[in-house]
Amino acid sequence: MSYRTGHLYGLGIGPGDPELLTLKALRILKSVPVIAYPISAEKRSLAYSIVEQYLRGNQIEVPILLPFKLTESSQPYYDKAANKLVAYLSQGKSVAILCEGNPFFFGTFIYLYIRLADKFPTTVVPGVSSIMASASALGIPLSCSNDIFLVLSAILPPEVLASRLALADAAVIIKIGRHFCKVCNVLQQLRLMEKAKFIEYATMSSQKIIPIKEVNPDNVPYFSMILIPSHTVFS
Amino acid sequence: MSYRTGHLYGLGIGPGDPELLTLKALRILKSVPVIAYPISAEKRSLAYSIVEQYLRGNQIEVPILLPFKLTESSQPYYDKAANKLVAYLSQGKSVAILCEGNPFFFGTFIYLYIRLADKFPTTVVPGVSSIMASASALGIPLSCSNDIFLVLSAILPPEVLASRLALADAAVIIKIGRHFCKVCNVLQQLRLMEKAKFIEYATMSSQKIIPIKEVNPDNVPYFSMILIPSHTVFS
Structure with missing residues (x-):
């Protein structure tokens, strides 16, 4: 029996104005079953607030806690986040990771990409920096x-x-x-x-x-x- | 009698994939009466081909001939193009100049911007570089x-x-x-x-x-x- 994994998307959602999303990012955002986004220690997510108005309301939302203290290593945070996403992707559920600006330009997405892109089909959608x-x-x-x-x-x-x-x-x-x-x-x-x-x-x-x-x-x-x-x- | 001029838009339309237009660029593209775009000596326009599918069909189209020979000065071309656009803007018609990628990043739009932005209300919509x-x-x-x-x-x-x-x-x-x-x-x-x-x-x-x-x-x-x-x- 063949089994299809989910597709991983690094979704550039632009600098902040929700109207600066691309048509492509919006289409994928609305189509995937799982949306992941970075949150700070205070549980706020700039990325989530940018796209909130476009969400269908029935998607699985996966907050990813990122380190914000310079005194601790960030790698365990990314390991934990990647494991969380592997669980969905392995079940065949596609995941879009929301990335402020452009994912491959000074984006924390890069640290998830290097952990996941060799295991799952991956598309990185560029955004307005x-x-x-x-x-x-x-x-x-x-x-x-x-x-x-x-x-x-x-x-x-x-x-x-x-x-x-x-x-x-x-x-x-x-x-x-x-x-x-x-x-x-x-x-x-x-x-x-x-x-x-x-x-x-x-x-x-x-x-x-x-x-x-x-x-x-x-x-x-x-x-x-x-x-x-x-x-x-x-x- | 007060008289309103048109609004000038530098419209970043992204790198080539029509789906990489932003929602903002698409909205403005569809709303303005005049669309301007650079053409080469062969009359082709990459910028026009990117957005062609989104055009209403009843907009005024203004091709702007740009220099492509390194041996001639480009400034007279920009002067001529700016004068063409002034005619529409002065009549109260808003103009969107199509810009591949991002208008303010290695864009020829910059040479029109410095000729027009102090005379007409101007908005530059960033695009995916x-x-x-x-x-x-x-x-x-x-x-x-x-x-x-x-x-x-x-x-x-x-x-x-x-x-x-x-x-x-x-x-x-x-x-x-x-x-x-x-x-x-x-x-x-x-x-x-x-x-x-x-x-x-x-x-x-x-x-x-x-x-x-x-x-x-x-x-x-x-x-x-x-x-x-x-x-x-x-x-």
């Missing part, structure tokens, strides 16, 4: 022509940030959070403060665009970024 | 954690490509075309050939994934890219 959405929300072209474009995490040491930024034409620094002051020091050193634009929670209802010099460094969320647009765009 | 779609099509996580991520154009000199690639954890080289051999030489020099993945026309019906060592250098299209995924993903 928050980086692209931030540029649109700010009304700032990001890069053009033959620009060298860079994405950096704010957690990197200042000397690494500075050396890489010095070699790029346009850049986005992600996950600003508590690293705001460090990043601003680097931007000042490189004379990039005048060009830099700050945005938090791009396209979400909580989106804020604040002139970078007016940002309160004590109150910068993880989901914030600084864009340094190309100098070639307007020249 | 071909870079993100390529990673999904290849089944390769692009970057994770605190990776340094880079996008480079293949047209850059080999020493620039090499110096930047050496400082990144993950990279995408776009617009490969006739620069394929030069790029491969750089990748060999940096011992990146084993990791590099080649794809052309990602998510389009003409999509091809070819092992990089089997690519015919004489037949590489402009819409192709080489991905160098993060080494941290699988470690």
Whole structure:
């Protein structure tokens, strides 16, 4: 007797605005019996809130607890989550994992993908990245022509940030959070403060665009970024 | 007597698969009286072919001729295109410019934006970038954690490509075309050939994934890219 397993989907659901889902993500979201999504320790899920209005109401919902403390290893969390999903997939139930932005671009989905993709048929549906959405929300072209474009995490040491930024034409620094002051020091050193634009929670209802010099460094969320647009765009 | 101008939309329509349009792009596409799209000298339009199935049939269609010869200045083309669109916008007709991928990321839309956005109310709708779609099509996580991520154009000199690639954890080289051999030489020099993945026309019906060592250098299209995924993903 042949037996079919379920299909695994990494579903890019975009940066926050529910209207930035793709037609493909919406179709799959509505068709699968099982929806999985990351939750924080407070049981909230940004990903779930983005798609909530589209759910049929009769799908199995599987919250996946992810680590949010930097002091503990995240691998046991992913192992546990993968095991949970294996149970459904092995029963022939297809599972869509909701991924904010784009699954394969700085997404925690990647850690589930490497545990599951060799065992089950898998499709990764690309989504609108928050980086692209931030540029649109700010009304700032990001890069053009033959620009060298860079994405950096704010957690990197200042000397690494500075050396890489010095070699790029346009850049986005992600996950600003508590690293705001460090990043601003680097931007000042490189004379990039005048060009830099700050945005938090791009396209979400909580989106804020604040002139970078007016940002309160004590109150910068993880989901914030600084864009340094190309100098070639307007020249 | 007050007079309302039209609204200008830069509409990200994604990398090629019509199902990768966002719900927002589809809504605006169907609602505007005027659709503008780039065409090549042969009058073909990739952007138009992506959305053709969604058009109502009673919209004004404005082809925009873009330069494709490197030997001539592109600015007069954009001036002419902008003037064409001003005529509709001034009459109170909203215009959606179709943009492959994401409008503010290496998009020719940027050159129209800088000519029109200060004169008319403008909204830029982000789309799925071909870079993100390529990673999904290849089944390769692009970057994770605190990776340094880079996008480079293949047209850059080999020493620039090499110096930047050496400082990144993950990279995408776009617009490969006739620069394929030069790029491969750089990748060999940096011992990146084993990791590099080649794809052309990602998510389009003409999509091809070819092992990089089997690519015919004489037949590489402009819409192709080489991905160098993060080494941290699988470690």
